[in-house]
Amino acid sequence: MASPLSRPIAIIAGAGPGTGAATARRFAQSYPVVLLARTPASLDLLVNSINEDGGSALGLPADVANPDTMSSTMSQIQTHFGPDVTVAAAVFNVASQFSRAPFLNTGAEFLSSLEATARGASVFARAVIPFMLAGVEAKNAEHKRYPPTIIFTGATAALKGGSGLGSFAMSKFAVRALAQSLAREFGPQGLHVAHAIIDGIIATEKTKSYKPDTPDAKIDPNAIAEAYWFLHTQPRSAFTQELDLRPYCESW
Amino acid sequence: MASPLSRPIAIIAGAGPGTGAATARRFAQSYPVVLLARTPASLDLLVNSINEDGGSALGLPADVANPDTMSSTMSQIQTHFGPDVTVAAAVFNVASQFSRAPFLNTGAEFLSSLEATARGASVFARAVIPFMLAGVEAKNAEHKRYPPTIIFTGATAALKGGSGLGSFAMSKFAVRALAQSLAREFGPQGLHVAHAIIDGIIATEKTKSYKPDTPDAKIDPNAIAEAYWFLHTQPRSAFTQELDLRPYCESW
């Protein structure tokens, strides 16, 4: 008999305020959620709040770009949820450093964003996908309902470079390349791999001063979370690999 | 006081078996639906079935490519639902004729698909958008909930031409151009304009013999309908302009 601990879980990498936190809350309505951050203390408020609201959240320290610590993180997850734990949904939401700088003024740091994001996305995917494939095979009721889903948060700069934006664009293009490649490899195995183009400023405490007088000019992170949840609920006969999310008043 | 008749409606152009019928059923869960077809008799079964299930459906004859008949159709809708009727959702699902033929063997019919689809999409949009803008202004409870939404059904051939597929691809590229242009014009006015890339065979009676032994190899039209409904429910801070829908086992 399956133990209660064998319920599939959701894992969010990059659970900072904004998209990550909103996604965690949304998926916590259906799954125990594991939130990863370099400094898990930063997640305490979110974890507590989800747990108080009747969800189940666990914050774990993790450097998603480091294969060794990701491996150890997955072991901790097995310790906590049982060795047969499966992953219903994984969200890679680690931010690339957005910086606009004249190219010739940049130096070694130019690639650090690419390095962190591309490494992070691939190490994270390599760590969680085996637990998602196990979910496909498990075919327990919850997995049967929704195919295991991995979602990568992208940006406009995943489609288009920009003056002074090479560093950011390289990282976003690379993550999109990974998402497409994984979709083509793991789709036929029943995994849903999706990439979301977030084309706009996300409404957070930090962005309060951006277009303060235009209602809804910033993306509500809960709307992103709903979109991610929708992606997760798609049956395998109709997977969305890519969608964009953009405020009505954004020019593009 | 608003009369019960002033409830916003949904309009589906191209309500044949498959995507159109499934979309009609889905939107009928929330709105009275008007189904358009050249020969409305073909819609009787669907209309009756929706009405029997507790929804409200009305089939109207319409050549969506003909501005005069579309204008008359909108008048009939006002007669039926009241002069202040607004449109919450409109779906353009009129099929382009799919035909693969050596280019030099084609003749005048080469453009008939483009003609019908491009004209249909633009005439339909011009007819319904004023009733959608009225919905934005009305700000009644139902419209406030979900911004008025117009969705165009597209296909792989909206992104990529193919040998012998020029006729079909021209029509699908053109509809995508229209959808993008309308999104940029009417998004800032609060309308949601979306385009869906349907990349696969849709499961209908006609396509039964395609990959009969691979489960879910064809797109479930109800999954398309759910995606369209999801698009409709997006708040204006996070509109999706384009998404793809593809079976897990499709190569692309």
Place this chain on the structure above:
Amino acid sequence: MASPLSRPIAIIAGAGPGTGAATARRFAQSYPVVLLARTPASLDLLVNSINEDGGSALGLPADVANPDTMSSTMSQIQTHFGPDVTVAAAVFNVASQFSRAPFLNTGAEFLSSLEATARGASVFARAVIPFMLAGVEAKNAEHKRYPPTIIFTGATAALKGGSGLGSFAMSKFAVRALAQSLAREFGPQGLHVAHAIIDGIIATEKTKSYKPDTPDAKIDPNAIAEAYWFLHTQPRSAFTQELDLRPYCESW
């Protein structure tokens, strides 16, 4: 022995001032050129100038969107150049009507640009391609040198719709769809089918007042002509299907 009349020719549809005229002059350096226009009188100056400069130009009346007149035009070409005439290069440069207008203010004319351009491109291609395939088979010295080439002039709006630009974008998207489809069908038969994204204002008498103080801010039509000639000279092992042409100072 091949008669002098059997030299392959170049055909330019849309030989107005700007790209068309420059292309005609460029190809006239190597081939007799046939220039098509609705009112061939408008071509007299260009035709005379090419002939005076040692080239060979012929202006013919043609409505490229009309299969009957295009057929009659090709017959005239055969009468003039011999029944075994082949086409080395064909350029479709018929302008789409550029107009920016609020969508709801447009009417039946909304599709006239699409209609003219899409019909024109497909009728023109259907008329000239048989004479290009004959060139592949002829394998005379000149054809052996450069594979027969058909080039479609496109624009930014072939890639991206715009507010109020639906009519123009639909026509440009559709021509791009045709070019891609023809490339996939006729490439393997040895034809080179190319599409050029002209992303900027072309320097002509009419556009003199645009950025008059920024040198080279407008595209020199001779540079487009050189690019078209370059496309024509590509060997079949390395065809370019699409390239963009854009002033250095254009933002995009």
Place this chain on the structure above:
Amino acid sequence: MASPLSRPIAIIAGAGPGTGAATARRFAQSYPVVLLARTPASLDLLVNSINEDGGSALGLPADVANPDTMSSTMSQIQTHFGPDVTVAAAVFNVASQFSRAPFLNTGAEFLSSLEATARGASVFARAVIPFMLAGVEAKNAEHKRYPPTIIFTGATAALKGGSGLGSFAMSKFAVRALAQSLAREFGPQGLHVAHAIIDGIIATEKTKSYKPDTPDAKIDPNAIAEAYWFLHTQPRSAFTQELDLRPYCESW
């Protein structure tokens, strides 16, 4: 008076057999060429052959991904050609490691291709662009003729990921992002930044066994070199940022 040594030069990074060598020969028809390789001995044959044919070639050891060695390489170039040397053309042709492997079987090496190529492209660009901007300012006769040009060699996988191709695609997407970003930043300063999508197998000694019976089924590297030379000759009123190169019989 300008010394003879102040002639602008061309620099090719990745001058192995195939595209690199062909490009070196082509640009050597107009400029002294500097060829960079980790093991410059591998370039001896090419260098000698260019010099014997009346060109001027210099092989230099360089790890283009290492800012220190690239800096030292540029110093050697100044020592050789004079402190006021300028760069007319720079080609980044360093190959990404092409490997197709199941994602879960990959490890740390998964990112090595991205790392090498993305780092290489950005370090190379940062090293050569100042010498190209100097060329714009110099406005000597040769630079006036052709704007300084930097070309990045890309591949199909710059546009589309593939099953098992994530590593390769990430690197190619990232280089394309860099090329686009640099074009937008340095185009207005008069530099021409271009990206070439090489969509097919290049004919080299190593690829002899691929489609041996289909003439021209592999891309002639000299055709790529001609395309690169064409890009270099474009005036700034009509820069091509991206073009594809594909054998006539390739399916795409």
